[in-house]
Every structure is written in structure tokens, then in C-alpha cells.
Amino acid sequence: MSRDIAVLGAGMHPWGKWGRNFVEYGLAAARAALADAGLTWPDVQYVAGADTIRNGYPGFVSGATFAQALGWNGARVSSCYAACASGAQAIATARAQILAGLCDVALVVGADAAPKGFFKPVGGDRPDDPDWLRFRLLGATNPIYFALYARRRMAMYGATLDDFAAVKVKNARHGLANPNARYRKEVTLEDVRESAVVASPLRLLDICATSDGGAALVLTSMDFARKHGIADPVRLSGLSTVTPTFPKTVVDLPDFATDSALAVPAPERPFRASLAHAAYEEAGIGPDELSLAEVYDLSTALELDWYEDIGLCEVGGAEELLRSGATALGGRIPVNPSGGLASFGEAIPAQAIAQVCEMTWQLRGQAEGRQVEGARAGIAVNQGLFGHGSAMIAVR
Incomplete structure (x- = not known):
């Protein structure tokens, strides 16, 4: 059916x-x-x-x-x-x-x-709320998590600060032609390097705003x-909102601890990859059939993680994919042709809907100034709190 x-x-x-x-x-x-x-x-x-x-x-x-x-x-x-x-x-x-x-x-x-x-927990003091506890007990605000992801990429795959900055440069260039984007200004590597450190190694221009x-x-x-x-x-031919498979591993930050899960075999795929996989299966296509991708670039480093999670390259290959120009407009698989959160900032309940708006305009050939030539299929992905996330595939 x-x-x-x-x-x-x-x-x-x-x-x-x-x-x-x-x-x-x-x-x-x-x-x-x-x-x-x-x-x-x-x-x-x-x-x-x-x-x-x-x-x-x-x-x-x-x-x-x-x-x-x-x-x-x-x-x-x-x-x-x-x-x-x-x-x-x-x-x-x-x-x-x-x-x-x-x-x-x-x-x-x-x-x-x-x-x-940055977004804070709501509802006042709630010592039984993990979201409140990560702020008050660990000091783990959202930018801290983004920085942990970034450090992981640097340690495991040799990502550099300039790789992160290059994501911002690319997305800012894409956003120039988007009339709905908040930030429509060219950004250089030097601009990113000179912006204030928020959570090392990430700087202000590595992290999306609230909008x-x-x-x-x-x-x-x-x-x-x-x-x-x-x-x-x-x-819309595929829509996945699957939850993580136990146990979540260090790949799937944020969790307070993973020691209790050490005796349980690791799942076949980490959480974000499982979101994309379920959507591909439902739509009956694979990542090699995509024309574009809209990914949730809460930070520049997270965009690199998404390249691997949605199957655009092998694990550890995101930096090379970025450096090759494949994810820029005119490349093999443009990522965030809308400009992404780098150009929009985050309006939480609207953002996943906005991703489908962008895919719709791209697949119709109506994305003036940022059009992916011959676009026929796209994927939009994001990750929320406590096992929430999504992957949506649009085709024409």
C-alpha cells in the first residue's frame, strides 16, 4: 500500500x-x-x-x-x-x-x-526533570553538548576548526538568496575564527541563534x-520518528551515563542513522538517489555528523565530502540549500515544517537563486530531546 x-x-x-x-x-x-x-x-x-x-x-x-x-x-x-x-x-x-x-x-x-x-528548561525548579538536571547538575547547556560532539569529531576523524567554519560559510552563502532567512550575509572563514568562543572548540558563528x-x-x-x-x-513518501534502540552509546549523546548498558550488544545503527534508515525503507529509495538534504545544523559540527548518519558518505568521511564541494550548491548533493539554521536560527516548532517547505520549493523548481538543478528527491532530518527525532523524504 x-x-x-x-x-x-x-x-x-x-x-x-x-x-x-x-x-x-x-x-x-x-x-x-x-x-x-x-x-x-x-x-x-x-x-x-x-x-x-x-x-x-x-x-x-x-x-x-x-x-x-x-x-x-x-x-x-x-x-x-x-x-x-x-x-x-x-x-x-x-x-x-x-x-x-x-x-x-x-x-x-x-x-x-x-x-x-540559548533555550533553558521551562517550569521553574524541577529536580526530577532530566532536562533541568543537566543544566543545574552538569552545567550541560545545549552549546556544551554541541561542543562535545565537535570534540568527538576532532578526536576520531581529524576534523579541524576550519572544517566547522567552512560549514557556516557554505550555509551562509546558500541563505543569501532565501527571502525567509534571518541572516542574509556572506561569512568568511576569518569571520568565524574571530567570533567569540562560546563552548570550546565552537565559536559564536558555529552555533545557531534562537529566532x-x-x-x-x-x-x-x-x-x-x-x-x-x-x-x-x-x-511525502517516507516519514520516520523512530526512537533509539537500547543501549544508546556514546555516539548518541546526550545521556548521563552508559555504564549500565555495557553488557548489552550495541544496536545495528546509532539513533540518527536509524531515523534516516527507516525513512529510506518506507520511501523505497536510498541516499544515492537524493538530490538534496536539509539537516538540523544546530552547530556546524553537527552538520558533519548528519552527512554520515543519512548515508552521504562513510563514517569518518564527512570532512572530505565537505572539502570536495559536494555539499555546496552545484555539488553532487547540496546540503541545506535553504541556508539551514545557520541562516535562519531556531524557531523550534516551525523548523521541521520549514524543511519540508524548502524541499517542496526545490522539487517544484521554485527555489530562485538557490535551486538545485533537476531536484527529484530530498531528505529532511532533525533530532529533538529524549528520543525524539525525524527523517522525512519528499519526491517528485
Whole structure:
């Protein structure tokens, strides 16, 4: 049985620090996606909201919040939170409704108004919360984890500071042509080298910012798309939200300890690689058939890890792949042609949705100024907290 659904509409509110309510960003993105699909709000039968947990009660029930703001139309709603994978979980929920035959047209929306600085635990003092404990007990803020990943690449595979900086240079160049990107400025290796150290070896320009922004998709059944005269839409053909396989190993940071797992055989694949593998199996394609990839570059070093996790090269080969130019526009497999988080910053519930927006525009040939020539298939991947992550494959 085919699991394909059609992506008929994609829309975004530009990323930045606008200082407005997150609902405004989500509404703008939703209206843009509906216009792109050639549909209106009364056509929508299901709304899947990706939650923001830093914007009060409306953020916790985002599906209903956006439905109310658009005007109650009787659509069914859902709201979900999965940290950085929230948008992908919302897409998965809408996809399941469509494939089950419970609706034909679904609207997926995510938006955020992010605080300044790195994201902190919410809810006050919570000594039974691992997310709170890693900050207070270990001092392990997100940039610290990013730095641990970077040190691991340096120790195991010979990555250099200039390799990390080259990822930023590449993504900043890609983002120049993206009207939705927050940062649209050329960056040099020297700019990265001279930026302040945040968590050694990573500097300020190695780490993504926190941003405001919104993204939305109109997803439909294939039958609906064909009945409305769209014979060859962009299709979501694979979507994976698998959890890690026990035991998690040092490759799968962050965990407080792994000693208790030493007697258990290691899983066949580390967590991020298992996400991609499950999506490839569902879509029936392999990494050699990809035209582009959108990966969650929370830091420059993490982008290199993703090259290996999604099968673009062998383990330990990411630096050579980057240095060859293969992952830049015009190369064999452009990575983050949108500009990635390096150009956008992180608006948590919107980001995975934004990745599918970019794949949609690329596969349609509408990514002006950053178009991957002849794009036919793409993968978008991210990792959230506590075993949440996603891999989504779009084809045309």
C-alpha cells in the first residue's frame, strides 16, 4: 500500500526577532500555504499544530489556537510537542489522518517567538526533570553538548576548526538568496575564527541563534490532488520518528551515563542513522538517489555528523565530502540549500515544517537563486530531546 501524500501548499513567515505574538507568524504562514495550494480555509478538515512551550497556554494547544485565529470552521485539531521534532510529529499526525481516510485536506502549522539566548528548561525548579538536571547538575547547556560532539569529531576523524567554519560559510552563502532567512550575509572563514568562543572548540558563528518564525503546509490525499488537476504533486513518501534502540552509546549523546548498558550488544545503527534508515525503507529509495538534504545544523559540527548518519558518505568521511564541494550548491548533493539554521536560527516548532517547505520549493523548481538543478528527491532530518527525532523524504 502506498503511503504517499501530496504537499499542495507551503508557506512561511520570515525568520527574525520581530517581537510579536507567535500566532501572527503561524497565521501568515498558514495563509501563504493555503494560497499556494489554491485552497481556502473552509476546505481544511484537519489542523495539526506544533506546540511552543515558551508562549503561554495558547502555545500548548497550538492546533486549536491557529484554528481559532483562522476562524472556527469545524475542523478537527491536534497539538503536539516533541522539542525540535515537533513539526515533524505534527506532519506525521496529519499524514496518519489522511492515510486512514479520515480527512482529505490537512493544514500543519508551527510558529515560535523565541527568547534571547540559548533555550533553558521551562517550569521553574524541577529536580526530577532530566532536562533541568543537566543544566543545574552538569552545567550541560545545549552549546556544551554541541561542543562535545565537535570534540568527538576532532578526536576520531581529524576534523579541524576550519572544517566547522567552512560549514557556516557554505550555509551562509546558500541563505543569501532565501527571502525567509534571518541572516542574509556572506561569512568568511576569518569571520568565524574571530567570533567569540562560546563552548570550546565552537565559536559564536558555529552555533545557531534562537529566532521567531512560522511555517505551514497543506497536505492532501493523492486522490484529492488528482481530482483537483494536480497530476504530479510533490509527495511525502517516507516519514520516520523512530526512537533509539537500547543501549544508546556514546555516539548518541546526550545521556548521563552508559555504564549500565555495557553488557548489552550495541544496536545495528546509532539513533540518527536509524531515523534516516527507516525513512529510506518506507520511501523505497536510498541516499544515492537524493538530490538534496536539509539537516538540523544546530552547530556546524553537527552538520558533519548528519552527512554520515543519512548515508552521504562513510563514517569518518564527512570532512572530505565537505572539502570536495559536494555539499555546496552545484555539488553532487547540496546540503541545506535553504541556508539551514545557520541562516535562519531556531524557531523550534516551525523548523521541521520549514524543511519540508524548502524541499517542496526545490522539487517544484521554485527555489530562485538557490535551486538545485533537476531536484527529484530530498531528505529532511532533525533530532529533538529524549528520543525524539525525524527523517522525512519528499519526491517528485
